Amino acid sequence: MSAATAGFAALGLLLSACSTGGSGARDEGPAHSEPVVSTAPSSSPSASVPAKKIDAVRLVKEDPKVSPSIKRDLKPCVGKAYPVDVSYGNLTGGSASDVVVNVLTCGDAVGIGSYVYRAQGDGYENVFQAEEPASVYAEIDRGDLVVTKQLYESGDSVAYPSGEEVITYRWSTNRFTESGRTRNDFGNAVGDGPTEPSVD
Structure with missing residues (x-):
């Protein structure tokens, strides 16, 4: 192989590597510390990511199953x-990707509503929802739907719940059924928040 041929081959490999898109595969939902729209494509080969981003706000606002209070509070931050x-x-x-939408509060990014939409023809159908006055957040974990609910007792601040329930759902016979549940109780010291170091 001549030097010129080898150079063209190397250039071709470089260009093909640069044209490969993607930012890595994730199947869990994004962290909810920022009150912005974010997307995380699934690594599952059996359901393709939509060709264009879904208008999640419109999907929620036009959904008759979503409570009026959630729709009323869903405003730009x-x-x-x-x-x-x-x-x-x-x-x-x-055959198409499902869409998980979490609605948060602007101030502290606390989840107040979680929804799963399944593609039906040219639209989407609400096949799961959890609406909580306190905190709820849904994620995709290896093909399962995992919903985390914060548990508050009297006197708890929003930032320091007393515990949480993590509920796992699986799709079966055209609906989600619970397949597992765990509860985590947090120590009382967590609710006290950070303490200032003592000075001798």
Whole structure:
């Protein structure tokens, strides 16, 4: 092989490597510390990520199953940034990706509503929802739907719940059924928040 041929071959490999897109595969929902729309594609090969980003805000606002209070509170936090997290993944075994939408509060990014939408024809159908006055957040974990609910006792602040319940759901016979539940109780010291170091 001549030097010129070898150079063209190396250049071709470089260009093909640069043209490979993607930011890595994730099947869990994004962290909910920022009140912005975010997406996380699934690594599942059986359900493709939608060709274009779903308008999650419109999906929630036009959903008759969503409570009026959630719709009323779903407003931009800053500019046009709505407090929603959006994840795509394969939860229901369909040919298209399912969409998980978490609605958060603007101030402290606490989840107040979690929804799963399944592709139906040209639209989406609400196949799961959890609405909590305290805190709820749904994620995709290896093909399962995992919903975390914060537990508060009298006197707890929003930042320091007394515990949490983690509920796992699996799609079966055209609906989600609970397949596991764990409860974590947090220590009382957590609710006290950070303490200032003592000075001798």
